[in-house]
Amino acid sequence: MRVIFYLFILFMIVAVLYMAVALLNKSGNTYEPYSKEDALGLPAMTIPEDNPLTAEKVALGRKLFMDRRLSQNNTISCAMCHVPEQGFVVNEIATAVGLEGRTHKRNAPTIFNVGYYKHLFHDGREFSLENQIIGPLLAENEMGNPSIGFVIEKINSFPDYQGLFEQAFDGQKANLERVNLAIASYERTMVSGNSRFDQWYFGKNEKALNEREINGFRLFSGKANCISCHTINKDSALFTDQSFHNTGAGWSRNNKVLSNLVKKEASKHTFPVSLAPGITVEVANDHFDKASETPKNDVGRFEVTSNPDDSWLYKTPSLRNIELTAPYMHDGSLRTLESVVDFYNVGGEDNPYKDQRMVPLGLTQEEKADLVAFMNALTGSNVKRLEKEAREAYFEAPVP
Incomplete structure (x- = not known):
C-alpha cells in the first residue's frame, strides 16, 4: 500500500512539472527564435519586459509584415520595401x-539584427521597434492609410486573423499597440551572426577566412580606419557605433565624387532584378539611371532635431550581410x-560639416x-533560413 502511495505522489509530481513546463512554453518564457550558433559574434539582445517573445506573437508579426492589406489600397506590405530575397531591402532601386x-x-534599410539598434531609420528619428511601424x-x-483606426478595423474584419490576436495576447483583439508588439517581436527574431568572420575572430577557427579576407580585416581596422565607426568589440560586433556622421554622401545634388563613381559603375556592372521570388535577370546599371527621378533634398538628422550641427548626419549602418543589401548609402546612390x-x-x-575622419586613404587596387x-565574409550563416521563413509567410497571405 505504501509503495502505491509513493508511486501516486511521484506521478503527481511529474504531472505538475509537465503542466508547469507546458504553461511556461505557452507564456513564451522559454521561446528561443534563434540558436546560440546563429548569434555568434553578436551581443545579448535586450527584450522589453512588456513584450516578451512568444511563438504566437512572432508568427502573427511575420504575417502582418507580409500582408499587403495593411496599406490603404491593399498593394503595399512591409515586405515590399524589405524584400526577403533581396537582403530585406530592395536591390533594384536606389x-x-x-x-x-x-x-x-x-x-x-535592412531589418537584419534590427533588434540591437538604439536608433531606427537613417536619421534616427525613432528609438523603439514597438513604435516605428x-x-x-x-x-x-x-502605406498611405488615413488613420490607425482604419487599419485596425480592416484587420478585425479579415477572417484569417480571427483568433490570432487572441492567441498571442491572452484573448485580446487587435489594436494599434498589439500590432506594434507583434511586428516588433518578429523583427527581433531577424538575428544573423555566425559569419565566416565571426567563426574566425570570435570562434577562433583559423581556417574560416582566407589570406585576402584576413588582409582586408587588417586594412579595415588599420589603414582604412573603417573600424572607427563600424566598431568591433572584444566579445561581439554590430559593426556600427550607433552614432551619426557626415561622410559627404548626399551633401550636394551636384556631388562630383558620387557622380563620377556612378558613371564608373554604369560602365562596369550589371545588377540583378527580381522578377519573382528566386527568379532574377541581370540588367545594365545605366538603365537604372535612366529610370530614376531627380533625388529630393535631404539634410539628414537635422530634420529630426532642428540642430544645425546635425545637418547631413546619417546613422552608421551595420556591415553585417552587407553583400546582400545593395544599394548603399542613405540615398542608395552607390550600387556596389x-x-x-x-x-x-x-x-x-x-x-x-564633413567628419574629420573622412580623408583620402591611399588604398591600392589590391587593397581595395x-x-x-x-x-x-560578414554574411550570416542563417540568411537563407530567414529568407525561406519569410517567403513561406508571404505566400500564405491572402491575395487582395
Whole structure:
C-alpha cells in the first residue's frame, strides 16, 4: 500500500512539472527564435519586459509584415520595401517606392539584427521597434492609410486573423499597440551572426577566412580606419557605433565624387532584378539611371532635431550581410561595394560639416579588393533560413 502511495505522489509530481513546463512554453518564457550558433559574434539582445517573445506573437508579426492589406489600397506590405530575397531591402532601386508609385528620398534599410539598434531609420528619428511601424502605416508615400483606426478595423474584419490576436495576447483583439508588439517581436527574431568572420575572430577557427579576407580585416581596422565607426568589440560586433556622421554622401545634388563613381559603375556592372521570388535577370546599371527621378533634398538628422550641427548626419549602418543589401548609402546612390570603397578612398565629398575622419586613404587596387573580400565574409550563416521563413509567410497571405 505504501509503495502505491509513493508511486501516486511521484506521478503527481511529474504531472505538475509537465503542466508547469507546458504553461511556461505557452507564456513564451522559454521561446528561443534563434540558436546560440546563429548569434555568434553578436551581443545579448535586450527584450522589453512588456513584450516578451512568444511563438504566437512572432508568427502573427511575420504575417502582418507580409500582408499587403495593411496599406490603404491593399498593394503595399512591409515586405515590399524589405524584400526577403533581396537582403530585406530592395536591390533594384536606389530609394523605396510606396503607395501608387510615390517615392522616398532614402533607401530602405535592412531589418537584419534590427533588434540591437538604439536608433531606427537613417536619421534616427525613432528609438523603439514597438513604435516605428506607426510612421510607415500613415505616410502617404509608404502605406498611405488615413488613420490607425482604419487599419485596425480592416484587420478585425479579415477572417484569417480571427483568433490570432487572441492567441498571442491572452484573448485580446487587435489594436494599434498589439500590432506594434507583434511586428516588433518578429523583427527581433531577424538575428544573423555566425559569419565566416565571426567563426574566425570570435570562434577562433583559423581556417574560416582566407589570406585576402584576413588582409582586408587588417586594412579595415588599420589603414582604412573603417573600424572607427563600424566598431568591433572584444566579445561581439554590430559593426556600427550607433552614432551619426557626415561622410559627404548626399551633401550636394551636384556631388562630383558620387557622380563620377556612378558613371564608373554604369560602365562596369550589371545588377540583378527580381522578377519573382528566386527568379532574377541581370540588367545594365545605366538603365537604372535612366529610370530614376531627380533625388529630393535631404539634410539628414537635422530634420529630426532642428540642430544645425546635425545637418547631413546619417546613422552608421551595420556591415553585417552587407553583400546582400545593395544599394548603399542613405540615398542608395552607390550600387556596389567596390564603389563604396572608392568613395571612402578619396575621402568622400568635401563640405564644411564633413567628419574629420573622412580623408583620402591611399588604398591600392589590391587593397581595395581585399577590403571588399573582407566585407563579403560578414554574411550570416542563417540568411537563407530567414529568407525561406519569410517567403513561406508571404505566400500564405491572402491575395487582395
